[in-house]
Amino acid sequence: MMKLAKNPLRSEAELIERTQGIEGLSFLQLASFLGLSLPSDPLKRKGFIGKAIELALGTTAGSKSMPDFCNLGIELKTLPLNHLGKPAESTFITTIPLLTIHHQAWKTSHCYAKLKRVLWIPIEGSNDLPFADRRIGRGLLWSPSKEDEEILEKDWVLLTSMIATGLLQEIDASVGEYLQIRPKALNGKSLCYGFDESGGKILTMPRGFYLRSSFTGKLLSGRQ
DNA sequence: AAGTGATCATAA
């Protein structure tokens, strides 16, 4: 039976234990345990289960730019799967401070901090299933392999150097093997500052790093 | 069906 997580986690083992406590629950069951009601409007459900699972597992980062379980350095991500058991969506990692990203290095980047250790929670993501009936799968505590890390770093270095040198407008979602950059905004009218080719500031769309679903699919099928 | 661009909700 699931318990509400109120105390900070002390170990990965404890996190796994809590994760097992929500495995197999439907979205409706999880919401009931938490005393929440499910949003009826599909457009208002985005992120709902992610937040609910955070509540259930007791994350500590809040809205800070840190992994969800701060003291353990673990990031929590839900991973919606389609009817074939493959990721239905890319995975958002972090927003990109376009004017200051060049001050970061891969190993000290926000992106790496969130990718070096991830608790993946697969969830049923097919729109054929009623939202309330979709279930939570078995969590996977994961770190990138050496090969994964090399490719992630290569992507990150390429993408951030394009941002820093004013090639923002050349970046679309097709750039990057595992990582990609896509808009991350309230809507098309949202703007923030970035650099142009001559180092001047331009108004542009806020962006974020995402993991391609081909990559998350690979990591998921690699579990034992 | 997959990939890319656009958008929804909420807190501080």
Place this chain on the structure above:
DNA sequence: TTATGATCACTT
């Protein structure tokens, strides 16, 4: 506006 949580919707 920033961050958090993502999925929707259109194009290919």
